[in-house]
Amino acid sequence: MLRRHFNRTCLSPHDLAICERVFDQVCADEHLDPLDQAAEILTVMVVAIFRNAHTSERELLEAVKSHRKKAAGRRVA
Structure with a gap:
């Protein structure tokens, strides 16, 4: 149980690589500047998800893209 909790609070280099690739892909798809404040929010979202x-x-x-689409829909409405 302790190991499972530890794995969710500390990201391994493998975990970070996954998050970074997803971050990079979303930035490329949405034409976000990785140094922009919107990208900082994206970083928090990727790690949280x-x-x-x-x-x-x-x-x-898929989860990050879905969440961002839902959030964009709420901002437009």
Whole structure:
């Protein structure tokens, strides 16, 4: 149990690489400057979703894109 909790609070180099690839892909797809404040918010989102059990790169990318689409829809409405 302790090991499982530890794995969700500390990201391994492998975990960070997954998050970074997803971040880079979303930035490229949405034409975001990786140094912009919007990208900083994206970083927090990617890590939060990753920690919420989306540990495969494909799942994480889909979850982040879905979350961003929902958030964009709420801003427009």
